Amino acid sequence: MxxxxxxxxxxxxxxxxxxxxxxxxxxxxxxxxxxxxxxxxxxxxxxxxxxxxxxxxxxxxxxxxxxxxxxxxxxxxxxxxEKGTGWINVMIWSGLFVAALTVGALMFLIGEVKY
Amino acid sequence: MSYAKAQSKNVVWDWLTTVDHKKVGILYLAGGAFFFALGGIEAVLMRIQLMFPDLAIVQAQTFNELLTLHGTTMIFLAAMPLLFGFMNFIIPLQIGARDVAFPFLNALGFWLFFFGGLLLYVSLFTGGAPDAGWTAYVPLSSNSPGQGLDYYVLGLQVSGLGTLIGGINFLVTIINMRAPGMSMMRMPLFTWSSFVASMLILFAFPALTIGLLLLMLERLFGATYFAVDFGGNVIIWQHLFWIFGHPEVYILILPAFGIFSEVIPTFAKKRLFGYSAMVFATLIIGFLGFMVWAHHMFTVGMGPVANAIFAVATMAIAVPTGIKIFNWLLTLWGGRIQFTTANLFALGFLPSFVMGGVTGVMLATSAANYQFHDTYFVVAHFHYVIIGGVVLGIFAAAFYWWPKMFGYRLSETLGKWFFWLFLIGFHMTFFVQHFLGLMGMPRRVASFLPGQGLDAMNFISTLGAFLMSIAFIIFLIAIFASTKNRDNVQDPWDGRTLEWTVPTPVPEYNFAQTPLVRDLDPYWYEKHEGDGKIKAAEPLGEIHMPNATILPVTISAGLIVASFGFIYHILPLIIGGFIITFGAMFVRSVKEDHGYHIPVEDIKRDKEEGK
CATH class of the missing domain: 1.10.287 (Helix Hairpins)
Incomplete structure (x- = not known):
């Protein structure tokens, strides 16, 4: 075709x-x-x-x-x-968000300081 | 290669080399069912051991191995592949696509999962299966003697790779391959929930991969990430495992929610109530799934502030889940409900899952959790959500989509026997376990003493497990006894979505012409607002198809050879395995493979035969 x-x-x-x-x-x-x-x-x-x-x-x-x-x-x-990268932006930023939150909380939780 | 030549192949070779999403889906279902049966046998053996106090039918070591294999198998090798099977078969049909985005990767994902699962089971014949529970907490797992845990680590690593590949494939397929008019907010709920589950796979599985890698380095190469006497930290494993493990349970339940959101509107003859709220709730559940992992670790000693934060976050998940439950109820409200087997499973799911959800909120109360932790109460809770949610969903999907997938309708009579026996057996097995847990029976014990008030309820629980086994055997009989129901298989349930518009058996190119979607529930819209036929978005033309290839099997087999090399420290096997894997990947990269075209005459002939 x-x-x-x-x-x-x-x-x-x-x-x-x-x-x-x-x-x-x-x-x-x-x-x-x-x-x-x-x-x-x-x-x-x-x-x-x-x-x-x-x-x-x-x-x-x-x-x-x-x-x-x-x-x-x-x-x-x-x-x-560029145009047409909406999903790429969504996935990369949500991935970064989840990773930052998880790694941040994890560092906090296994640290020596307890609250 | 010509179309005719592509069709005239040896059957076994055809299934080994297929890249067709429908055949890969059926392979996933067959592989998942195989491991589901194995996991079921392990469960029944454990229940027989716990039927009476002080039994010694299996030894404590064997019990630990059964327990570990049961958990690992049911989560990684049964529930997920069975859902992947339906996702593979149904998603491209529901969004009006000819295949998934990467057919080769699709087949590779299946073979990695299947070989990884077989690798795990080889451990049974080499002197001891893994015995540290499906969570494999260190230092129990890092110090466990023998090779059992090595098989666990490498088997899960290989099959986890397959799952990750599958998840990415679904994401790209759903984003890029929707038919004209199929906007995101016109996608069927099963596709939506599989999409969110695939996002969870993409973000959660790397945590498991890293955890398993650290455990592998620790066990095989003497690393000290978890060795406290070398400054390591055992809690890191628990965090890594549950950062993956909690999203994992949503990876399982979300596609099941999607299945119920297809089944209930079809058999209530009503549009799904609150479609956009359902989509929103799915996204919220997926997001919150990442914020709550530490609720598995309330008793580890994280401190009251951390416990309180994770307790509140966990309870928040009850809100979007409640939205879903009420939307299903309101879909049923005033509908013309048909009590088919598929719908019975959906209706049985609603109260069963709510019971599991309520105990979930109880467990989320971190103060009370100190009492519930590691008792049969927890066992009862997660079996209520996983069997009452995921397994009932899989059975509903089986009865709902069976005609489209296999070309015959499963017997409704046997189906109803199956449903009622299974539902009663399930509640009998697990309802009493709530009380066993509250009375203090710890989970994972190989035996218990008489005269502690635990005898009667353990006996009832085992009887329930027998009932579930009988029910499952009836299902197997139904599969073989129903093959004569070959009439009315194209659209047996008066369906609403695109998968019911294609002929049965589904041609390998799915849609002769890409469909044009004009509304949510496109088939229903055309039935009632149009002429009952889906409009085409393109003229009839020849269709480009991918070639079959044996390379996915080769790549996976190479990794298994290398895994044996790692487990037994044989360097030539490691190198040989990697040569096979990377050699096959190299062949895939440099060999030109343009696929083949199905000529227009063949499509026209198929169309005439279909009518």
């Missing part, structure tokens, strides 16, 4: 004006987020490499940077910000 085309077949012809504009926008966001990520990574390195930040603060600081990094990666590099 003609409607069953191979979705992985190469595209033909030049892109439309609209597509060109979109591609340009995407290139810009990708570049900006790439620079941002390099900045975040170097911040993480500096906070440990130099003695400017005390260790007790450096660990949660790096964890926070890692969280930001993961979100940026998922949304800008792995295209979770």
């Amino acid at each position: 003609s409607s069953h085309q191979d979705p992985s077949a190469p595209l033909q012809g030049a892109p439309s004006k609209n597509t060109e504009r979109k591609l340009k926008n995407e290139t810009r966001t990708q570049l900006i987020s790439f620079i941002l990520m390099i900045f975040i990574t170097s911040m993480a390195f500096i906070s440990i490499g130099s003695d400017a930040v005390p260790n007790g603060f450096a660990i949660p600081f790096i964890l926070m940077l890692a969280g930001v990094q993961v979100v940026l990666q998922l949304y800008f590099f792995m295209h979770m910000n």
Whole structure:
């Protein structure tokens, strides 16, 4: 049947004006987020490499940077910000929510402190 | 490969290599029924041992092994596969799809489950089955001598992998493969509840995988995660097990709720009362299922604040469950109720499950839980929810969907005998166990002493177990004695949903044309608002089908070989097993396999024969 085309077949012809504009926008966001990520990574390195930040603060600081990094990666590099990713968003965030809650409660429950 | 060639194959080879969701569903049912029978035999042996005080029909060690195998088998190898069987067969039909999203993974999931279950049972012949209870608490399990617990760990690891694969497959199928017009809020409740159960599988099974991995490293390679003298913590196992284990009971009960939500409207001749409330309640139950695991551990010593939080969270689950119960009652209210066997199971479920729910709230009261913990009261409670909920659901589904799956209707006369004997036997077995527990009989004991007031009720309980066995034998007879009822099998119950629109036996492509869904309960809508036929969403055309393949069996078999290598520390077996598994995966990755097309003429011929 003609409607069953191979979705992985190469595209033909030049892109439309609209597509060109979109591609340009995407290139810009990708570049900006790439620079941002390099900045975040170097911040993480500096906070440990130099003695400017005390260790007790450096660990949660790096964890926070890692969280930001993961979100940026998922949304800008792995295209979770695009249309048609509603279910992917729902599943990833509910999974993260359940995992965070469970791991958090578990750390609390097996800790030394009793309430 | 041509269509004709695909059909002319050796029968055994055909079932080993099938990737058709309907055949995989039937394989799941057969595998689940096999393990269900084994688990049942173990249960009856335990009840015979407890029939009179001071009996020595089985030794204490054997009793522990029976008890462990019974629990593990019934949860992992019987209830879940039986539900997976119905989910496999029915979900693609209910959403108007030609197959599940990943037919190959579907077959792989089944073979992993089946081989994992067989691996667990091999332990019976190699000097001792696992004997630490289905929960396998450490340090009892990590220090248990012999290989029994190694079989438990690896058997569950392999079959758990299959369940995880199956759950992901259902999620993708339901999200991506619904027919045009089948929005999420037009999905039948069985599909909805299976969808939520699959989400629970996706989020809960990793906790079990990690727990089993830690236990395996501890037992086989001398790790010390749970060894207190090396700074380990035994409580971590309990937490990991129940973070998985509590969602697991909702993985079992939610599809059963879905089954009842199909059966009750069909036989009350009414639309399901409060459809959106039912969907919402299912989601809430799934969500709360993750928030309550520590209520299995009230007596561990978590402290009063933690106990109180988990007690309140647990009681909250009674609210969405209550919404469901009232919705079923209001669906029945004023309906033209037909007392078919399937509906009898649904009607028997309502009071039985409510009784299990009430004792659940009692157990959730953390202060009272210190009294109930580890007594027969707990045994009575979870058998009331699992038999009164899940097993009655499976039997209702069997009688309801049997005509569509196997092409004949099960005998209603034998079915009613089966239902009444089973229901009476079930209540006889487990109702008295509430009181045995309140009188102080601990669970998991291999024997009890005379003169403590426990004799009469244990005897009644065992008689009930015999009655349930007789009932199940009647069901087996009904399966073989009903094969002549081959008329009226396409839509025997005046059904409401899409699975009743396809011919019986269901063609391997399910729908000649993808259906167009115009309302909730699409078939019912077309019967009463349209011309009684589902509208097509596409012109008749050739259909692309996946090829059959033996690779799922090969991948699973390789893992079993490797498991034996781990259990007995034989390095060549480990390496050989992994070579088989990863070799088969490599073949699957590099070998081009485009499937085949069923030509339009064959579909047209099928359509003419179907009418």
